[in-house]
Amino acid sequence: MATTRYLLQGPRVAIRHVCRQDYAELSALHEESAEMHRRWLDARAITLEAFESSLARLEQPTHEGFVICLLDTSAIVGGVNVNNIVRGxxxxxxxxxxxYASTTGRGYMTEGLGLVIQFAFDQLELHRLEANIQPDNASSLNLVKRLGFKREGYSAAFQFINDEWRxxxxxxxxxxxxxxxxxxIGN
Ligand SMILES: CC(C)(COP(=O)(O)OP(=O)(O)OC[C@H]1O[C@@H](n2cnc3c(N)ncnc32)[C@H](O)[C@@H]1OP(=O)(O)O)[C@@H](O)C(=O)NCCC(=O)NCCS
Known part of the structure; x- marks a missing residue:
């Protein structure tokens, strides 16, 4: 069995870049999670065409796309993009x-996003990461608070999601x- 080469790994999950071969798994995960994603994301099913164009965007120096995988099975349990990278x-x-619906709420995202953050600061040499979150998205707010993010402000009508500026x-x-x-925390 081929071993997956990960960028970084923690006790339960590891991260790697998203790739073309992930399409079938990701599209099934998006489908099973449609209800969970509906309030917060543009929750349309990902067509192969949309996936190909997101991979093309991730090849630009302004974007990096990662998947979070379970160490024991290599199943994908999360996705993280670092978008709008500005240098200088x-x-x-x-x-x-x-x-995703079948594995949410088990701490995989906290561990995996923590690894992406570590990679972004150490390997990508970024200095600042931002997350924009709807005020009633409690799970997302809990996640960034756990990872040490600080609240900087409030942006009215910031993003167009599901037919409304949120x-x-x-x-x-x-x-x-x-x-x-x-x-x-002693790391
Ligand atoms: C936001 C989102 C990514 C958070 O993911 P998550 O699955 O809750 O994150 P985790 O896997 O780290 O799980 C954390 C939860 O599991 C609990 N948990 C259970 N076992 C745990 C463990 N061993 N370690 C850590 N946390 C554990 C935590 O207490 C936490 O619960 P809380 O949110 O009530 O505090 C997810 O809700 C999601 O995808 N939402 C829809 C899309 C979205 O909103 N994206 C962000 C837009 S800004």
Whole structure:
């Protein structure tokens, strides 16, 4: 059996870049999670064409796409994109992430997003990661709080999702804050 080469791994999950071969698994996961995603994401089924164009976007230096996999089975349990990467004096990126209905609420996302954050600061040499979250998306707010993000502000009518401009809270983490909170929890 071929061993998967991961970028980073934790106790239960590992991360790697998303690839063309993930289409069937991801499209089944999106389908089973349609109800869970509906409130928060553009929850249309991913066609092969849409998947191919998102892979093309991820080949640009402004985007990085990851999947979170279980270490024991290599099944995908989450997806994370670092979008809108700006270099120069900013070195920043915006996070998008999702877990899936059959494996949500078990801490896989917390561990996996933590690995993506580590990769973004250490390997991609970013300095700031931002997450924009609808104020009533409690699971997402809990997730970023657990990972040390700080609330920076409120953006009215920030993003067009499911036929409406939705308000979002802006949360962010800098490399220094991440390092300080890692020291506090003894890593
Ligand atoms: C936001 C989202 C990614 C959070 O994912 P998640 O599955 O809740 O995250 P985790 O796998 O880390 O699970 C964390 C939850 O499991 C619980 N948990 C259970 N076992 C755990 C363990 N061993 N370790 C850590 N947490 C554990 C935690 O207490 C936490 O519950 P809480 O949210 O009530 O505090 C997910 O809800 C989602 O995909 N939502 C739809 C899309 C979306 O909103 N995307 C973000 C847009 S901003």
């Amino acid at each position: 004096a900013l070195q920043s990126g915006t996070l998008g992430y999702t877990s 308000d979002h809270e802006r949360w962010a983490l800098t490399a220094e804050t991440a390092q300080a909170s890692n020291h506090r």
